Amino acid sequence: MPSPWSRMLLASAASVVLLGTTTQAAAAAPDAKGVSATVHTAGRVQDAGDVLRYSWPGVYFEGRVRGTAVGVVLDDPAADYDVQVDGATVATLVAPGSTTHWIRGLRDGAHTVRLVKRNDTPWSTSSFGGFVAAPGGAVLARPAARSRQIEFIGDSLTAGYGNLSSSRDCTDEQVKRTTNADVSYGALTARRLHADYQVNAYSGQGMVRNYNGGSPEVNYRTFYDRALLNVPGDVWQNPGTWRPQLVVVHLGTNDFSTPITPGEPWTDESLAAAYRGAYAGFLEKLRTRHGPGTTLLAVGAGSFAGHVEQVVRERVAAGDRRVRFWRLDDTGLDLAGCHWHYSARDHRLLADRLTAHLADLPIRW
CATH class of the missing domain: 2.60.120.260 (Galactose-binding domain-like)
Structure with a gap:
């Protein structure tokens, strides 16, 4: 974006x-x-x-x-x-x-x-x-953990970038002050389902290509395993308590939202192929990490929805029964957050739609 x-x-x-x-x-x-x-x-x-x-x-x-x-x-x-x-x-x-x-x-x-x-x-x-x-x-004694756990993986749209802004035109300072992940669609959905959650979102990052081709030496997958994002080689140590029954992946907007610039190593075709290959590998990584009982929900929207759907279709054909595709319905979104991102109203609408979609999935809560 x-x-x-x-x-x-x-x-x-x-x-x-x-x-x-x-x-x-x-x-x-x-x-x-x-x-x-x-x-x-x-x-x-x-x-x-x-x-x-x-x-x-x-x-x-x-x-x-x-x-x-x-x-x-x-x-x-x-x-x-x-x-x-x-x-x-x-x-x-x-x-x-x-x-x-x-x-x-x-x-x-x-x-x-x-x-x-x-x-x-x-x-x-x-x-x-x-x-x-x-x-x-x-x-006093700490509150008990919730039995339901959901992990949200994404970019600025998942992080809640500028969602409290009253204008699409924002300075860097305004973006900082008006971003609130606690009212993002992920956090809202989790609280409606009485679930603990992680919002592992990184603005500007894509599956293989970042916004406008920036920082080509890294992408979202570079950082996914970390607890401390600015520490190269850092790896989060799961204390054994994080076992999400649902993982929602919403990555692709930054890969495809801007034209390929001169000097980038992509054509439209090679970028799409690399995206699908990396996406398939990322889903395999999640499946290996969380086991066969976790539902993986791959989100597709706009120009990359077809690529995500293809990856999911191939994985299902290979025998993975708990990977699903969700085509994000952007009907009625005002995109009134900073720089045409989801507004707080949009996040509420998406939480409504995602919660309804999850009700039809065989999640092992």
Whole structure:
């Protein structure tokens, strides 16, 4: 999709607001057993004991605290976050840096708290140091994981790029501030199905060709295995708890949305063939990783839908019963987000359509 922000993201591949909350520079450390002992997350994180590190958009952390205040320990110069207490958003943190952000004035009692990373900042590593309680309060046992798990794989359309914007014309700064993966079609669909989820989306990246042919030495598949996107060779270590029953793949817009430029090694035919070959290999990788019981849903739209459908058809013919094709219905979408991306309204419509489609699939929940 055309955007200066996508170009910034491709190049990277080679303050507090709302509701009268306050910020404080330091707080008591979370439980000595480590942050992961007190919070639930389904995202790809690197566990360093006292902090959890991560890069993908939409990563969320859930905890429980007793008392009249809760602190959120962060070290992040680039990403934005929403803080939710008992289901309501009480603060948005804009590139908070190294801080403990306090939410005060809560009723005295037990509260659920959720922190979610809104935007995609693949050039930067984010760190979360846990939730802390004010004096007299306590951090309680972490919430239970959900039995359903869904992984969403994609580009800026899946990341929620500029979906809260009031205009299609956006500066880089506006894209950062108006991107919210927590209201993307993936996050919305997962919450409707009461599922934990990952949004493993990277703006500007394609299956074999990135937006406008940028950074040809890499593509989405270069980064897929990582927890920390800006660390070459990094590999996410699955703690054994991530076993998605459904994986949704929506990649191809960047491969085909812009004309092949002089100097690129493609013709229309060779690009299509390379895309189909890489897509087939990627589905095989997912099948090997997750086993025969996971449903793989390959999304096709626009000019690349036929290629995706062909790959799925061939895989089904070879005996894979749990790979399916979904032709994304873009009827009625306003594309009013930054640079003609999905708006928040579009994401709600797509979540409606995807949820309805999933109801007809034999997913082994």
